[in-house]
Amino acid sequence: MNWDDLRVFLAVARAEGLSGAARGLRLDPATAGRRIARLERSLGAVLFAKSPQGYTLTEAGQRLLPRAEAAELALAAGQDDGGADGAGRLTGTIRIGAPDGCANYLLPQVCAAIGADNPDLDIQILALPRVVNLSRREADLAITVSAPVTQRLRAEKLSDYRLSLAASRGWLAANGVPDSPDALRGARMIGYIPDMIFDAELDYLAAFGVTRVPLASNAVSVQLNLARAGAGLAIVHDFALPFAPDLVRVLPDRVRLTRTFWLVIHAGPRDARLDRFTTLLRDGMRAEIARQEALAT
Template identity: 70%
Template sequence: MNWDDLRIFLATARAESLTAARGSLRMDPATIARRVARLEASAGTALFLKSPQGYRLTEAGLRLLTHAEEAEAALSRGIGALTGSAEQLSGAIRIGAPDGCATYLLPQVCARIAEKHPGLDLQILALPRIVNLSRREADLAITVSRPKTDRLEGERLSDYKLSLAASKDWLARNGTPQSLSDLKNLRMIGYIPDMIFDAELDYLSTLGVDRVPLASTSVSVQLEMARAGGGLAVVHDFALPAAPELQRVLPDAVALTRTFWLTTHAGPKDARLERITGLLRDGIRAEIARLEAKTAPPQAAATVPRQR
């Protein structure tokens, strides 16, 4: 088994299909299939479960994956040490993120990184659920909770703030609530209750709200509903600069804080992924600080206790 075999194995495992692996390997699917079959014959065991839906790793494949990634990381470090090529980054990196982060933070951050590293392909996977790194949906993920499996590791990325807000037109028509108890009689915008994929996103129950007349799995859709005068919504402070129609409501009673985590596979990482992780970390922290400063309330508000 040589490095070229491992390179094809890694690309197929990460893409989970021959067609998807074609781009990074620059081979046609039939050639990749033959190389994978040859590798399996050499290993004396099946490394993939093959179906019309794609290629999924077997238990043997998962065991090989760990060692193949360690070999990839060691090779990357060695090449960097010999060539001094630490400055320019290249290749594809897929970043999984909740859609609020993917919509209002990552575009600016990725654009700045791409400007400095034109050979780098940055892909943002925005989903209304937890991105499955174990299934290789992405190379790294930004999550709203710390990972709970030993196969993943999480680094605290940044706290971010959320506020209750409504459009100025809606407030003019319906009046401004004076207390949290008023929210029960007003139209609320939020997540579809039975599709909340992380307890950290269950903002409205924290505020004592049990009915959500306007709901979506998407943060950006919720924000647009509020901008359109649909009702009251809990919105990210870093998204408020993109919604000048919105006005904070009950700022002294509602000031939520949550945390983004930078989640990666546990174990050794190649030098390229380490550098990209560092660029994302610095960029997101700076972007949150920049955007939140634009709409910061005149004084700190009392926080509503977080539910765990």
């Protein structure tokens, strides 16, 4: 198989169409289409089902995908020196996908420290209120709140983290302190937009029987700032509380949640540069969560 054709195949599979793939490869769509047709002829199989909605991998295409990704990683490993300069520092570009709470309150400190030690490394933080799609190469690695179930991704537990009920002092002075978790059902709550909760682990309020969220956002940072503005009660990451000293915990012994961050990368051949980076990221994240949660007590 021709690597150039495999490269086009991977781009089309990730973009789910010719136009997006062609833009990324700096080809015109017609050329990309001819490359796919040539690859299909050489394999004697149709790799994509084409429709007005885009290109979807056929069964043959799904079988080829992991082999093409393995070839891509092997070629990258053979073309570089492990992603390090002469002093052993990391170089190149690495993109991290993460939920916005992690991206806002943890990754800046962690990545700043990694970047200071590796000045020729470009670190990109992709903050999204949804799961980052590693299969489409939106990022090189992702931090998630649930472990993936697909065998094409490899996950390791990064760290537990805690969340608490919190409100501004002004709101509590005006409205009083709830006397039990049951009181949350009738309280003015801040939380996620219900139909935009992209992971069951983020449905914090359901555990307390809360069915109405008068003030909602898909972004953790917006929820935190609504609470700071005196809009109501919110479930807040403990690691974010040091950034909002005007908030206080409410019912700290009775409303206390624990969740887990997972570090997710592609399965398949190991990438030495990415392995080195994930070690730095893992150690930095664990230390930063512990530091911020200690400041919040």
